[in-house]
Amino acid sequence: MARHDGRKANQLRELKIKRRFTKNAAGSVLIQTGATTVLCTASVESSVPPWLKGSGKGWITAEYNMLPGSTPTRKSRKVDGRTTEIQRLIGRSLRAVADLEALGEQMITVDCDVLDADGGTRTASITGAFIALVDALQTIVLPDPKKFPLVDSVAAVSVGLVNGAGALDLDYIEDVDAAVDMNVVMTGSGKFVEVQGAGEEATFTEEELMKLIQLGKHGVKVLTEAQAKALGKKWLW
């Protein structure tokens, strides 16, 4: 069945990645997938959360936010449950590929601020946040310069069942129509980090679940290549 914008079932939207978009943050990446635009900035702090003090380990966390003007109807600045859920997902995804001991006792916060929202903001945030994180890590002093605090890359994509058919990288129109929505977070080496599939007041069969997982795998593979291209070859794990 045809998608409303003419894409194939397993085709991503047009992807643009712009590193060093702003100057003050240690890492700053503007990532655009179709009409979704997210600014990911990574900031370094020399102190860690209380429970890590004296442990020799660092911490990586994330905050996610949609700017009021990012949606056709203005979005209030109030933090809601969806926001906290998403920023916890981004933080976990980044830490899954990190070596927090190699980071030493410093904290990196990656802020993902959505400037324009057209579906897939949380997965674009993860894909862009990883690049901002790499850039920030290159500006800091590490305990052991030979031990980089990342052991793999990470990227994410949404997949879903739209009108009964699997579709990769849903935009807002498809997202609203989708009976099932799944986010797949994977590493550059092909391991899974998170799989979150949910029926929207609907359910799905095991067969459909398997199909969506395969679509997600494919999407992350293409995104990983784009990350490596943006960062330069040596950042390919």
Next chain:
Amino acid sequence: MARHDGRKANQLRELKIKRRFTKNAAGSVLIQTGATTVLCTASVESSVPPWLKGSGKGWITAEYNMLPGSTPTRKSRKVDGRTTEIQRLIGRSLRAVADLEALGEQMITVDCDVLDADGGTRTASITGAFIALVDALQTIVLPDPKKFPLVDSVAAVSVGLVNGAGALDLDYIEDVDAAVDMNVVMTGSGKFVEVQGAGEEATFTEEELMKLIQLGKHGVKVLTEAQAKALGKKWLW
């Protein structure tokens, strides 16, 4: 590899379900799985959220809370990100098997208060909340008495990779040890509602993902039987 409490890999903890535990709420279920105890109460309100007014449709939502004394170290009453994430999951799971038009313009809130926490509180909440919901629905006037607002049952279980092996219904000790933690929410008829699998600062292979999904399927099947037993046979979909 043996589990610390002697269970088999695919064995649930001892399950107890007590209906009508308290008197004031329309539905009230005390569910215990091992040392995890959750009180699920379902309350009915005659008004719906603003966006449903005049639609003829009802709403089902959930709140989740851990009592301060439910953990060995006292838990503060402050609501955190984890709490909002869990109550959103419970609400979505209940709505996935509901026919909100058959409910008419009334709202049911299921409160899941954890009295004792030993792992698996969110999945026990879903399994117990469904029963409290059934009980509450039997106390109210429906638009069409022949059209019950539930079209299927729903239950949930946690699975995980502990010391490299799959394990069903993790208790707290296993949960801390688990490299991967997954919650599987399914209907009595064997459809998936949600699958949430996450590495704890770790990743997992596609093979491991498949194994966990199978373990979860098995667990939900046993839980569905227990729900039907507690409610009486006619509640088997």
Next chain:
Amino acid sequence: MARHDGRKANQLRELKIKRRFTKNAAGSVLIQTGATTVLCTASVESSVPPWLKGSGKGWITAEYNMLPGSTPTRKSRKVDGRTTEIQRLIGRSLRAVADLEALGEQMITVDCDVLDADGGTRTASITGAFIALVDALQTIVLPDPKKFPLVDSVAAVSVGLVNGAGALDLDYIEDVDAAVDMNVVMTGSGKFVEVQGAGEEATFTEEELMKLIQLGKHGVKVLTEAQAKALGKKWLW
């Protein structure tokens, strides 16, 4: 004048006390008086509030909360003025029989969560909290093992003027009807801890005040015996 449930003026509702209702908290008591059910858990922390640091003295405090499902109409989780007033009363009542120096620099928080509300929740909380406190104190290391941090027992009951007559241990129906409502908190040895009597948009005479105080004295005496029975004889002061 007859009471609606057939009780005599000076008769308590049926009382049930269940110790160790949950496993994680150091003290855990389920207390039921008629259709009012409160779970009292006592948790121990090794640090005290800032103003006691270095004093050698401990602290005992309480939190009170009604679960949303504890009332026929669902109660929102928001903390209101009534809640803070009640938890301050419970804390003061427990400290009135405590020897905070004998406790040493540790803090005990007793959480009183109302599972089912049918009047008298604050007084049932005090009566149950005392037992949970005793249980928790038996699990901890004291500065001087021969000096137990409690010097008396404490229990509480509500009394009121219903249709012009004094009545002990009001249930919800009587509470709504009562022109005057009084809470009497006393020790096992017959001393007063708190007396709080208030007209509900009404006033009362000195004679009525005296009558209510006597009814309260009687009620606490019976409750003290029930506490001693639950705890074992050696806990009778």
Next chain:
Amino acid sequence: MARHDGRKANQLRELKIKRRFTKNAAGSVLIQTGATTVLCTASVESSVPPWLKGSGKGWITAEYNMLPGSTPTRKSRKVDGRTTEIQRLIGRSLRAVADLEALGEQMITVDCDVLDADGGTRTASITGAFIALVDALQTIVLPDPKKFPLVDSVAAVSVGLVNGAGALDLDYIEDVDAAVDMNVVMTGSGKFVEVQGAGEEATFTEEELMKLIQLGKHGVKVLTEAQAKALGKKWLW
């Protein structure tokens, strides 16, 4: 035993009442008892709380607040549990002598802002609030001009056990020393509105309780005369 400021056991501190202290509020009373100074202003609103809409009844409520500069050590502006407890007491005390139907559907809020605190701020607030309320009621249109919305006067005083002896109208030094602290709220006609007696980490006997009640009765009688003098004789009930 002598009191530190030379007063007799049953003697109030010097009392000053200044009506119309500020111009904007409908009622405005500066009340001083010793070094305690409270500004009580009564404001009228033409709408009532939601639960009274359409009932034909009005509402009287109170807010209590200590200015940061009212204590020797600056008090933060944050609202604490003590504050909400006190403002609920003031509101109940005023409503106990009010005829809310005679008020019609309008709301009066009495704000008690403590400018200088030296003990007894909540009881001085009640005594002053009543006068501000009378003044505000004279500025408004009533449903039936012949039916004034107050049926009695109300005043309050603190009493306590200081060094084993009863004492009336405690100042801050005595309040800190007192083993038992009691607030007595009564009407001009000698009825009780509230009696709140509490041991400060101490207990009290029935005999002591009776003595404190008598001291309170005496104090309120003197305060009632002062209120009538400030308002003019016709305000004596």
Next chain:
Amino acid sequence: MARHDGRKANQLRELKIKRRFTKNAAGSVLIQTGATTVLCTASVESSVPPWLKGSGKGWITAEYNMLPGSTPTRKSRKVDGRTTEIQRLIGRSLRAVADLEALGEQMITVDCDVLDADGGTRTASITGAFIALVDALQTIVLPDPKKFPLVDSVAAVSVGLVNGAGALDLDYIEDVDAAVDMNVVMTGSGKFVEVQGAGEEATFTEEELMKLIQLGKHGVKVLTEAQAKALGKKWLW
């Protein structure tokens, strides 16, 4: 053009300054300009904000608040944007004439609580706060007793364009009518501290701007003389 209360364009309202209005605060000034009444209290704390710890420097800050009864229609106690804006202005104004090193590591908070509001509350707050600050500084121990922590006096006044004409010290009626509203904060020695001029949904010409600045200069000069009179001559810089 005549002003509604008969004042000349460059005439202040009647000014009353009462020092030591309350007893507990180190400095306490009741300032009245026309029907505007503000209580300014200055409290001393021995600790400074974190960023000054160990610096040897002190800090002076302010809080501003309107009591609910200060306006004809009761004002809610909620803090709004206007409040924070005003208290930042008062704090900056006081610090502009302070020598924070001469103060040593202590903090003074000046609380400006508006008891009656008839326009010009923020400027009356600054003028009164300065006097309360002087009084508080005389009660404390300074690092070098010969070096007083104030190097000049500060006072403030509002000016505005009302019906096209300049007017000094606007009351509420004029404030509502004014097309342009300006606050001028100056020192006793004739230096500017802050100039804040804003059109109320209107604009103003350079000529009008200059005229308002001259009116403000004149007003502050008269206020400075009143401050010196209240404090005694030696406080004239």
Next chain:
Amino acid sequence: MARHDGRKANQLRELKIKRRFTKNAAGSVLIQTGATTVLCTASVESSVPPWLKGSGKGWITAEYNMLPGSTPTRKSRKVDGRTTEIQRLIGRSLRAVADLEALGEQMITVDCDVLDADGGTRTASITGAFIALVDALQTIVLPDPKKFPLVDSVAAVSVGLVNGAGALDLDYIEDVDAAVDMNVVMTGSGKFVEVQGAGEEATFTEEELMKLIQLGKHGVKVLTEAQAKALGKKWLW
């Protein structure tokens, strides 16, 4: 005296204005002055604040926010007093050139989110917000299409005394050094909207005040030309 970046005293930083930077908001402008970057989006709502309902008038308001990554040290997302002060200034500035009756009963919110901060963020916000507002107004239906809801343009610039000399459009380094900091908001036709000058723990003379006003006038004139160039000539008032 030379400026650290080689600019003349009356020279602005390099200015870039990019309209339609994002797609969802009705107006969207990325404004850059030197290393300061602000995204201004204007959103339209069909309802107005309660106090304007039924008045036939519209409303224009603004929100200001610095993204966490906009500063070298990460800025927390908490709203502080400075933020509310700035967004009130932006809102007033836009309304000063608006004809709210010509807008009809609709509300426009301009969100100014600072992506990169190097001084002058509030003045850049005003200059950019005006352009976003013009763009948004062209997308909506007006009561009278011939009556555009703007009667003039508005722009703003900061000026200051740095090392004793006046300087236009301060960057962060100069801002920190400045003894006096002033924001000048003016219309395209040369009228003043706001003048806010403040000594940073310092004072300034009348002569210095006059000099800064002249510098500000010059700066706004250049900015007005840039706005007209971005919008097209017909937008020159």
